[in-house]
Amino acid sequence: MTYSIVARDPKTGEMGVAVQSHYFSVGSVVTWAKAGVGAVATQAMAEISYGPLGLQLMAAGRSAPEALAALIKADPKAETRQVAMVDAKGHVAAHTGSKCIPHAGHVVGDQVSCQGNIMRNEKVWKAMLKSYDINTRMRFAERLVTALEAGEEAGGDARGKQSSAILTVSAKLLPNDWSGRLVELRVEDHPSPVSELKRLLRFQRGYEWVNKGDDLLTSEKYEGALKAYEKGLELVPEVLELKYWVGLSMLKTKEKERGVGILREVFAKERIWIKITKAMVDSGSVQIDPGIARKLFG
Numbered sequence: 001m002t003y004s005i006v007a008r009d010p011k012t013g014e015m016g017v018a019v020q021s022h023y024f025s026v027g028s029v030v031t032w033a034k035a036g037v038g039a040v041a042t043q044a045m046a047e048i049s050y051g052p053l054g055l056q057l058m059a060a061g062r063s064a065p066e067a068l069a070a071l072i073k074a075d076p077k078a079e080t081r082q083v084a085m086v087d088a089k090g091h092v093a094a095h096t097g098s099k100c101i102p103h104a105g106h107v108v109g110d111q112v113s114c115q116g117n118i119m120r121n122e123k124v125w126k127a128m129l130k131s132y133d134i135n136t137r138m139r140f141a142e143r144l145v146t147a148l149e150a151g152e153e154a155g156g157d158a159r160g161k162q163s164s165a166i167l168t169v170s171a172k173l174l175p176n177d178w179s180g181r182l183v184e185l186r187v188e189d190h191p192s193p194v195s196e197l198k199r200l201l202r203f204q205r206g207y208e209w210v211n212k213g214d215d216l217l218t219s220e221k222y223e224g225a226l227k228a229y230e231k232g233l234e235l236v237p238e239v240l241e242l243k244y245w246v247g248l249s250m251l252k253t254k255e256k257e258r259g260v261g262i263l264r265e266v267f268a269k270e271r272i273w274i275k276i277t278k279a280m281v282d283s284g285s286v287q288i289d290p291g292i293a294r295k296l297f298g
Helices: 050-059 064-073 124-134 140-153 193-218 222-235 240-250 256-269 272-283 290-297
Strands: 002-008 015-021 031-034 038-044 081-087 092-096 105-109 112-116 163-169 181-187
Touching: 002 038, 002 081, 002 092, 002 124, 002 140, 015 031, 015 038, 015 140, 015 193, 031 050, 031 163, 038 050, 038 163, 050 064, 050 081, 064 081, 064 092, 081 112, 092 105, 092 112, 105 124, 112 124, 112 140, 124 140, 140 163, 140 193, 163 193, 181 193, 193 222, 193 240, 222 240, 240 256, 256 272, 256 290, 272 290
Parallel strands: none
Antiparallel strands: 002 015, 002 112, 015 163, 031 038, 038 081, 081 092, 105 112, 163 181
């Protein structure tokens, strides 16, 4: 009762799965992936074990088609399942059981599979693949979410929409299951779950720049930190905290006066940042020129 996309990016080797459904918390059921191994979507009358077991089989050296075939053979209710897998070499496998509720089906492309069941029409999974194929300039996660948008525009879930999720992992095999997760976002219950997922992905990209800025600021690479914070702010201008870090970084550059102006704007909107700034100065984690401090705090 869901539509999803499973894919491997041939340029980066990243793998992932994205999904939308009229079902609460669809990401807790459908989306499975492990860095350097593969990705799985398990849906319809979903058997969750297809996710972890599929990844285990692929980690042990089975291709996606081999792993899926083994699980289907062992499943007495395979005709009610819809499953898709991709492995680290780009092999793809998909299964739509004969008892999945129409409209149900899947389409496999180059290192990608799109699938859906209880859809408004049979255009949904085809529209998703077309979107994925033409948006090759996008980053991988954005490309997956855009494919979900195309599925919704083509008709989507016959029951409506409620939740969505995306999980992407790196190409490099890592020693534990939780490492290498690049994007892991869920929208559990929302009137426009794909739009919300897209907004959250924009926030993630913004905060990736913020985290980079934090690292550079800690290393006293102030110019680099400033550039990173400003890129983050461009992506999520509605977040006041980002303005704060941009302003604070400017105090260590030629843009001191501009930084003072930004910080005053932040302080006027949320006075807690005055207290936070003074606490960081007192602890020695941030150094502010006494003249600048007088301008900021009076």
